[in-house]
Amino acid sequence: MDFKSGKKSIGGLFSCKKQFIIPRFQREYTWGKIELNEFLDDILSRVNLNSDGELDTSEYFWGSLLLVGDLDDQKVLGVDVVDGQQRITTMTIFLSVIAKLFAKEKEEGLSKALWEYVIGKDTNTEEFAVLKNETPKPFFQFIIQKLVEEQIEPKNTEEEKILAANKFFKKHLSRTGIKKRFIRLGKLEISEQRYVEILKVVRDQLLRSFVICISTTDEKYANMIFEILNAKGKELASVDLIKNAIFEKLDSEVPADHAKELWLSIRDNLCSRKHRVEFATFYRHFWIAYYGKVTDNKLYADFQKKIKKTNDGYLRFLKEMDDASELYSAVLKPSLEDFYNKKEYNFFISEMHSVNDVFGIVQVRPVALSLLYLHKKTDILSYKAFKSTIKGLSAFHLMYNAISSKRTSSLETPLNNFAYSLHAAKSKEDIVEARKILKGSLLMLLPTQEDFIANFIELKFSKKNIPSNVLSKYILNKCEAIINDSDILEMESSIEHIKDEDPTNDNTLLIGNLLLLEQRINSSIPNGLELDGKKKYYSNSRYTMVSEFLKNTEHLNTWSDEDILIRCESLGEWLYDKLVDIVKSIV
Numbered sequence: 001m002d003f004k005s006g007k008k009s010i011g012g013l014f015s016c017k018k019q020f021i022i023p024r025f026q027r028e029y030t031w032g033k034i035e036l037n038e039f040l041d042d043i044l045s046r047v048n049l050n051s052d053g054e055l056d057t058s059e060y061f062w063g064s065l066l067l068v069g070d071l072d073d074q075k076v077l078g079v080d081v082v083d084g085q086q087r088i089t090t091m092t093i094f095l096s097v098i099a100k101l102f103a104k105e106k107e108e109g110l111s112k113a114l115w116e117y118v119i120g121k122d123t124n125t126e127e128f129a130v131l132k133n134e135t136p137k138p139f140f141q142f143i144i145q146k147l148v149e150e151q152i153e154p155k156n157t158e159e160e161k162i163l164a165a166n167k168f169f170k171k172h173l174s175r176t177g178i179k180k181r182f183i184r185l186g187k188l189e190i191s192e193q194r195y196v197e198i199l200k201v202v203r204d205q206l207l208r209s210f211v212i213c214i215s216t217t218d219e220k221y222a223n224m225i226f227e228i229l230n231a232k233g234k235e236l237a238s239v240d241l242i243k244n245a246i247f248e249k250l251d252s253e254v255p256a257d258h259a260k261e262l263w264l265s266i267r268d269n270l271c272s273r274k275h276r277v278e279f280a281t282f283y284r285h286f287w288i289a290y291y292g293k294v295t296d297n298k299l300y301a302d303f304q305k306k307i308k309k310t311n312d313g314y315l316r317f318l319k320e321m322d323d324a325s326e327l328y329s330a331v332l333k334p335s336l337e338d339f340y341n342k343k344e345y346n347f348f349i350s351e352m353h354s355v356n357d358v359f360g361i362v363q364v365r366p367v368a369l370s371l372l373y374l375h376k377k378t379d380i381l382s383y384k385a386f387k388s389t390i391k392g393l394s395a396f397h398l399m400y401n402a403i404s405s406k407r408t409s410s411l412e413t414p415l416n417n418f419a420y421s422l423h424a425a426k427s428k429e430d431i432v433e434a435r436k437i438l439k440g441s442l443l444m445l446l447p448t449q450e451d452f453i454a455n456f457i458e459l460k461f462s463k464k465n466i467p468s469n470v471l472s473k474y475i476l477n478k479c480e481a482i483i484n485d486s487d488i489l490e491m492e493s494s495i496e497h498i499k500d501e502d503p504t505n506d507n508t509l510l511i512g513n514l515l516l517l518e519q520r521i522n523s524s525i526p527n528g529l530e531l532d533g534k535k536k537y538y539s540n541s542r543y544t545m546v547s548e549f550l551k552n553t554e555h556l557n558t559w560s561d562e563d564i565l566i567r568c569e570s571l572g573e574w575l576y577d578k579l580v581d582i583v584k585s586i587v
Contacts, residue, residue: 011207238299347487392586414441512568
């Protein structure tokens with residue numbers, strides 16, 4: 001393998017009339033606040049006052065860059081960035097921001113000179129973007145590579161990260177921002193210098209620092225480089241290696257770049273709803289559901305073993321991921337449009353909202369993905385079986401995780417095995433058998449009634465924002481839905497404290513003192529009323545739980561702490577039995 005290596009300053013690198021191209025197989029831009037803070041501190045901490053009292057830079061090494069191409073060949077403009085994308089992208093954003101700050105300070109000459117590190121000129125004086133990345137196009141070009149930024153909204157996670165980095169540098173390189181930053185670093189003398197002079201030396205600190213450039217002209221070694229880096233301990237995730245392997249094989253861009261189109265479609269599916277998902281999270285759940293459980297560090301090895309290393313094999317795999325990513329988005333943020341606007345699927349929207357947003361359970365996603373795949377893409381999972389399984393899983397997680405706070409580690413094996421066995425099912429009989437096994441596993445893991453109630457009676461709701469508010473309100477809504485055999489929760493309702501909330505009496509916050517009530521009714525009840533005075537307001541409610549409460553308290557005029565505790569116990573016992581029945585109805 002033919003390599004070149006050598007020391008190169010950042011200024012020399014960005015002005016060598018080469019275009020640095022982020023290959024199709026590269027990971028997306030992922031740097032967040034931690035990395036950006038370290039990057040900026042690495043620059044600012046090395047700016048000093050020299051013996052003459054002038055601002056000066058000091059030498060700094062940014063590590064190595066791995067490139068496919070020849071930096072010395074002026075006949076070819078582009079070189080591929082194999083390793084170093086995060087740094088070179090961040091440097092481009094950093095230089096872009098400083099150039100714009102110079103322009104804002106009316107330093108047009110300084111701005112124009114620095115801008116040539118962002119938009120260069122080739123030997124024919126034709127302009128080109130020094131960094132070329134097609135994935136976030138046109139966002140990166142409009143925000144970073146234009147002196148006057150366009151108004152364009154980010155549409156995926158990568159673009160949000162790019163925008164956040166741009167805003168980060170604008171904030172911390174502003175007049176006040178950079179002064180605070182130098183003071184925090186213990187460099188008060190520097191913070192008091194003229195702002196434009198500070199910007200100039202900060203610019204120079206980056207441009208005069210250096211990297212070691214390692215390059216090869218043979219593209220076929222790109223994948224090998226990635227794997228060697230991974231073996232040497234570089235943090236290359238499995239999905240990066242998988243993406244690299246696919247794009248190295250599917251290297252045809254003519255007449256159409258099908259691999260890139262499918263990859264972008266997957267990314268767009270994952271970002272198409274309000275809940276945006278990291279690709280690595282989706283991929284792991286997709287693999288569990290479609291190909292079986294494997295540890296994170298063996299995802300790439302399992303991919304190599306199970307996916308055919310041919311053009312057709314990789315294209316089929318990408319298409320499978322594309323279809324799965326659309327289903328996965330529906331698992332996280334479902335709508336009736338996912339089910340042709342059929343109202344009988346309201347249950348799925350309600351239960352997935354519960355699992356995702358109220359309980360915060362991630363482990364159920366591979367199962368939901370397999371269930372949705374079977375129900376929508378095949379004819380072997382009926383509506384009844386689909387519904388009973390989803391509702392059973394939601395009821396289990398309400399009992400096990402949300403209320404009883406049990407550890408999720410015990411769930412991974414049965415849930416992952418169920419997800420894969422569902423996807424591998426060839427008949428209705430296979431599905432019935434898989435559901436029976438799941439049901440048995442879940443029933444064995446269920447908390448005892450005693451344990452459940454001990455946790456249930458501790459649930460509270462306050463007009464103040466306390467951690468259990470969301471769950472307590474959800475549970476009352478769930479109780480109302482169970483009583484009415486309804487798939488829709490009344491989440492727009494309000495919570496009424498039967499005995500007025502009292503900061504000196506924690507019992508008034510307990511779930512036994514709570515009623516679900518329409519907002520218009522709740523807001524009309526005067527403060528300080530006893531139970532007998534509130535009953536006439538409660539009687540106007542359409543909620544079944546309120547009607548049941550009025551029947552059970554016909555003989556009461558006041559509501560005591562003892563009444564609250566008794567209702568906590570009875571409500572807990574009733575809910576436990578109902579939820580167990582729902583879990584048992586999985587099959």
